[in-house]
Amino acid sequence: MVNDLVVDLSRAQFAATALYHFLFVPLTLGLTVLLAVMETIYVTTGREIYKQMAQFWTRLLLINFALGVATGLTMEFQFGTNWSFYSSFVGDTFGAPLAIEGLMAFFLESTFIGLMVFGWDKMSKAQHLIVTYAVALGSNFSALWILVANSFMQHPQGAEFNPITMRMELQNFGALFFNPDAQSKFVHTVLAGYVTAAVFVCGISAWYMLKNRHLDLARRSFRIAAVFGMLGGAGVITLGDALGYVGAKVQPTKLAAMEALWTSEKAPMAFNAIAFPNQAEQKNYFTVQIPAMLSILVTHSLDGVVPAIDQLQVEAQERIRNGIPAVQAMERLSANPRDEAALAQFKAHGKDVGYGFLVLRYAPQGDLSKITDADIARAARDTIPNVAIVFWSFRIMVAFGLLMLAYLVLATLMTLSNQIERQRWFQWAAVLMVPVPFLACEFGWLVAEVGRQPWTVNEMLPTWLSASTHSVAYMVFSLSGFILLYTAFAIVEIYLMLLFIRKGPEEPGAGHAAAAGLPSAGRKLAAQ
């Protein structure tokens, strides 16, 4: 059967490469839009400073963008290389938004970013502005389609499992696209990207103020970014709440894990502000609770009930028992697709086929007739994701989110009242805030994807069954390769980013002729 270590290594590799990729994506999402805003001001007012701003921030965007593109290549291929069964199981549905992402978003973004960088002297101002908007639109479209795909994993809607072809087949494209999870997640994620870019631009601008350099550029950049980020931040939190509301219905185990809710309670339910969950004993060691808050937060009412892990496990056991005959029917259909009795059996139990797969892991030689009650209980426990990780990732994400919103509101007030240049402590705070949105995004990914476990496709396909049948040696080789390469990339990226931030924007009229000069000419830097 499937080797557990291979599954774990495949998961580690996917998580590492996805989290790494997701360090670069949010900044691109937001910064392309901010660039469009700056260039719009340049084109409408004709003031050179805004062109200088757009070009300076473009330079930093590109350093980031290159790694986003590079690490994105890995993601596009990793489903096939490492999640082979997943790919054939859901490709019919999940592949479509990925391909559309290529057609609709990547071509747009990637074709026009070349023109955006190289075309300043080749186009009219208005044409260049359109090109910049196309890049921003392209990167935002790509977020849309990848989140439509991701939401299918969280809430598989619009497809049906076909026991003859043994895969989830698309039934309703509209239902796939208008997945409520996708809609709120798209806005939540894109706005998180805007906040990331805003905090990034504010931080670097504040650093210039501290160093008393490029003050005009820094002041204007700070103001645009602060307002942009504040609006985005308010939206991130609103949509995050909506996402919790949607998620409560379709992923109750994720929600129970987020709240470390082991045992059932009556409404109004208390909220665990702090808890130290113990997965093995299924309880919290220590909690700080806020009465009634959980019902209010999740159900937006006082009498709403959130199902707890003990109850969810009982339900899971039922579904596992129901799923076993479905998988057995599938096996017979695989041998003979015209077996009417097997088809009827599948139709009767098919809605829980995923739970049948879940317990298949414990079946001796894959024989489900030998499954015991203990195996079923074990599989039911598997339906609960790692509570400590989900619980704490969620709280860190939310805390960072609120912190950033407070900071961006303050930043907006300060910049609008022209206080910002006098408050050195706030400038330092702005610099120190720069890593926060990146971390918040990473934790957000952890909440969404660790919370989805043990499934790759919620309640349909278990993670352990999704992985490719590689050897441990192959996985060690690939994981080591990625760690080596990505570490080297990170060092180079951060080095260049800091170098070009220190170097600052080109002052108008300084020219560029010397930039190509070699070290003999006494120059370390060559601007692009």
Next chain:
Amino acid sequence: METYMILLVVWWVLLGVLLTGIGAMVGMDMGVGTLLRYVGRTDSERRVALNVIGPHWDGNQVWFILGGGAIFAAWPLVYATAFSGFYIVMLVLLWSMILRPLGFEYRSKLASPAWRGVWDAALFVSGLVPMVVFGAAIGNVLQGVPFHFDWRLTSFYTGSFLWLFNPFAILCGLMSVALAVYMGGSCLANGADDPIGSRARRAAIAGGLAALVIFTVAGFWVSAMEGFKLVAGPDPGVPQTPLHQQVARVPGGLLANYAAHPALWVLPALVYAGLLLGALAHAIRRPILAWWLGALAWIGVIGTVGAAMFPFIMPSSSNPSHSLTVWNSGSSLVTLTWMVGFVVIFMPIIVWYTSWAFWVMRGKVSVKHVETSDHAY
């Protein structure tokens, strides 16, 4: 059933279009990477070469990404089986390929010759290696790949990693590198000032003629190879899996379709016509025409392979009856219909704005330009 069968064939053709797009567009940039040290003798000359494709490589690369996405969407079982079976090779492809965006963006950011030397090497590797793998993958698929499925359609690859570098696969890899050199050379001959342009022209002619020789050798080799024949199974157009068919190995079987439909010989003829006329076009200094003739040759190469294999997409050498065909590895009717819709709407738009981007950036890149421009790599 009829509709589904037609849609599967349409997507089989579109698979060919995608592979051709990868060959022509990504291959061109890969060729420039491969030729970087040959056409550019000084740092500034190398920068000229990079800046010719500078505005376009990112857009061109989407052909490769779309290739992955579209195979996932339209041929999920092929995506799952091929990418996991070719695991180590896919990693080599990926790792060399992800050096490229960094090579372009980071190389000229520092003036240190050591720094630039490292990135030049990275660009060379990321130009050469992916094209070898691309060609070798096609070569392996032509011969059949050792894999089988269990009852759930979990695929198991049973060959060794080294087997993927068998002599025929290497030959196909060299073919794809030669074509990349032709396309990249043609692109530089058009876009770079002399002497870079004329070096590129000579490289393109050499690459094209080498590709012709390799294509001919590979053709004779293929004629002696075993092909695959669908003996029994569900009818085309019936939703099915690879578990219910019988496939036989047939000596010389890869020429069976050509014997049945002699009109197919036009496909290999396109390769000869494209590359010979292409060399001629270079001789009379018409690099754009030469580029298009190279694209025609790519159509010929992919078409030749596709026609030889139809209806097989990825035959299994260890368990031929588990072979992936056009009929058993495509997505469902609904998905294929939606995806055709998206292609019909977006492909013309993509072609339109890509052409516009090339038109805006037309004209030659010179050493003087890269040394004075604010926006050059």
